Each structure stands twice: as C-alpha cells, then as structure tokens.
Amino acid sequence: MVSLSTNPFFSLTTQNAASRSSSSSSSSLYSRFAASTKFNSFHANNKDHRKVVCACVAPPTNFKSEDSSALRFNGSSKSEQLSTLREQDGDSDVLIECRDVYKSFGEKKILNGVSFKIRHGEAVGIIGPSGTGKSTVLKIIAGLLIPDKGEVYIRGRKRVGLVSDDELHGLRIGLVFQSAALFDSLTVRENVGFLLYEHSSMPEDQISEVVKETLAAVGLKVLLYDEPTAGLDPIASTVVEDLIRSVHIKGQDARGKPGNIASYVVVTHQHSTIKRAIDRLVFLHKGKIVWEGMTHEFTTSTNPIVQQFASGSLEGPIKY
Numbered sequence: 001m002v003s004l005s006t007n008p009f010f011s012l013t014t015q016n017a018a019s020r021s022s023s024s025s026s027s028s029l030y031s032r033f034a035a036s037t038k039f040n041s042f043h044a045n046n047k048d049h050r051k052v053v054c055a056c057v058a059p060p061t062n063f064k065s066e067d068s069s070a071l072r073f074n075g076s077s078k079s080e081q082l083s084t085l086r087e088q089d090g091d092s093d094v095l096i097e098c099r100d101v102y103k104s105f106g107e108k109k110i111l112n113g114v115s116f117k118i119r120h121g122e123a124v125g126i127i128g129p130s131g132t133g134k135s136t137v138l139k140i141i142a143g144l145l146i147p148d149k150g151e152v153y154i155r156g157r158k159r160v161g162l163v164s165d166d167e168l169h170g171l172r173i174g175l176v177f178q179s180a181a182l183f184d185s186l187t188v189r190e191n192v193g194f195l196l197y198e199h200s201s202m203p204e205d206q207i208s209e210v211v212k213e214t215l216a217a218v219g220l221k222v223l224l225y226d227e228p229t230a231g232l233d234p235i236a237s238t239v240v241e242d243l244i245r246s247v248h249i250k251g252q253d254a255r256g257k258p259g260n261i262a263s264y265v266v267v268t269h270q271h272s273t274i275k276r277a278i279d280r281l282v283f284l285h286k287g288k289i290v291w292e293g294m295t296h297e298f299t300t301s302t303n304p305i306v307q308q309f310a311s312g313s314l315e316g317p318i319k320y
C-alpha cells in the first residue's frame with residue numbers, strides 16, 4: 001500500500017516546491033481537492049513550471065483525437081491486434097513507460113524486469129496477487145521510489161532520481177486515494193466527495209464536476225489510484241468507480257461535460273472496479289508482467305495465472 005499521507009487526495013510535490021510554499025486556504029475547494037496546498041502555492045509562485053504544465057495540456061503531436069483513442073482501447077479487437085495498432089502508431093501517445101524495472105527491499109526481490117506503457121487516454125489497472133509489488137510500481141511511476149535497475153520515461157524523457165522540479169516534463173502525476181487514509185475514519189460520502197461534504201450539502205451529481213474543475217486548476221493529468229475501493233460496500237464502490245471514470249477525458253458528468261485527466265492507473269483487487277473503472281489490465285506476478293489485455297479479456301483468458309486469479313481458485317500456478 002502507498003501510505004504517504006493521511007490525506008485522501010495527495011498531489012505529488014517536491015522538496016523544493018514544498019519549501020517555496022507559503023499560503024493555504026483550508027476552506028477553498030481548491031485546497032480541499034488538491035490537499036497539498038504546498039503544491040498549489042508552488043504553482044502560483046512559479047510561472048515557469050506553470051508554463052510547463054500548460055504545455056502538456058496539448059495532446060501529443062501525433063495524437064489524433066479522444067475518439068480514436070476510445071476506439072483503440074474500448075473496441076472489441078484482441079490485444080494482439082491492439083499491439084499491432086500501437087506499433088503502427090508509434091509511441092507518440094505514451095505518457096509513462098516503465099522499461100525493465102527492478103526493485104528489491106533488502107534481500108527481497110520485488111520487481112524483476114517490469115515493462116509497460118501508459119498511453120494518453122488509457123484507464124489502466126494493475127492487478128496481481130498480494131505483495132507482488134503493485135504499489136511499489138505506483139511509487140516508482142510517481143517518482144517516490146527509484147528503481148534499482150531499469151528506467152522510467154515520462155513523455156519520452158528518462159527520469160533521473162526521484163521526482164523533482166526539473167523533471168516534471170509537462171506531466172502532472174497525482175497519487176489519489178490511499179487506502180490507509182480511507183474509509184477507516186471517514187464516511188463514504190466524505191471520501192467520495194474528498195471531504196466536500198464536510199461543509200457542504202452539494203448533491204452527488206455536482207461532486208464530479210467540482211472534482212474536475214479543481215483538478216483542472218491544479219493541472220494534474222495522470223492520476224494513480226491505490227486500491228480506491230478497498231473496504232467499501234458494493235454501492236459505495238460503484239460511486240467511487242463512477243467518479244474515477246467521470247474525471248477521465250473519456251468520461252463525462254451528468255451534464256455531459258468531459259473529464260480532463262489524460263490517463264489513470266488503478267491498483268485494485270476488486271472485480272467491480274476492474275469491470276467498471278478500467279479498460280486495460282496489466283497482471284503482475286512474481287515481479288514481472290505476465291499478462292496484458294483488455295478488461296473484457298480478463299475473464300475469458302486462457303492464461304492459467306489469469307484464470308486462477310479471476311476465479312479465485314486454490315488450484316493453479318499462484319501459490320500462497
């Protein structure tokens with residue numbers, strides 16, 4: 001589990017950014033959603049970096065449209081065909097890439113050569129058995145952990161060290177919904193509304209709109225969710241899953257306005273979240289990606305690892 005903050009919405013920031021921060025407004029929606037007021041004031045005070053963020057709002061040069069992206073990632077074609085399409089398209093729409101990433105904690109080898117790409121417009125799920133390194137992957141993508149070996153590329157540029165002011169590359173990466181902070185001490189409404197409900201009687205159909213507006217102001221473009229629905233009842237899970245969808249560029253709120261998050265990555269064990277909030281899955285097992293496919297392929301895959309995981313069977317290659 002990622003447990004960096006007790007805040008349900010944690011925008012990644014850096015030491016330098018933090019030291020520049022000076023003001024906060026705890027009552028504003030802005031600070032409620034961004035949670036890191038340091039991040040906000042960093043943007044307010046640093047015009048150069050704000051320019052970088054604005055620059056990234058434009059889609060990649062060869063990116064055609066959200067519609068073409070939706071077709072590519074939501075169509076019924078098989079993963080193999082999708083791979084061909086992607087190769088033909090090139091990597092101009094790749095926002096984040098992990099290339100042959102290794103990570104150990106002491107003697108424990110956790111990641112043993114993890115490679116995958118997150119493209120503009122994608123809703124990607126990272127699934128796999130407990131303790132297999134899913135949260136570790138999120139932390140590495142976020143720039144909070146350094147791989148022992150291998151590289152992370154942010155919009156084609158190699159990250160060096162931890163996330164830093166100089167390494168934003170025009171892409172904001174936000175880490176949202178840490179389970180450790182969720183649902184234990186807050187009600188579902190507070191969680192879903194990112195504490196909005198604390199001082200507001202705003203109906204739920206307005207919440208996602210406020211979330212989107214605030215995220216737009218902060219400039220986040222890729223969100224990483226670590227087990228956002230862990231411990232929730234099925235109905236509350238649905239509300240959270242729909243909120244995740246609604247802030248995505250392929251989602252829309254009750255008034256039909258599109259979201260503005262380019263891509264998101266969800267670590268989850270919940271089948272409902274896989275089905276409702278994720279388009280493409282990567283399966284992590286024993287420190288490697290052992291399967292990638294569209295969500296609809298998850299339950300029909302002939303891969304024994306995926307079959308066992310999807311059915312919850314005790315029989316199969318995954319041993320505890």
Ligand SMILES: Nc1ncnc2c1ncn2[C@@H]1O[C@H](COP(=O)(O)OP(=O)(O)OP(=O)(O)O)[C@@H](O)[C@H]1O
Binds near residue numbers: 105135
């Ligand atoms: N900072 C750390 N120091 C030492 N060990 C760590 C550290 N972070 C993670 N680990 C270990 O690495 C392994 C993978 O942890 P991680 O949280 O990434 O797995 P996960 O797949 O997200 O697990 P789960 O599905 O149970 O949340 C675990 O055995 C964990 O105890």
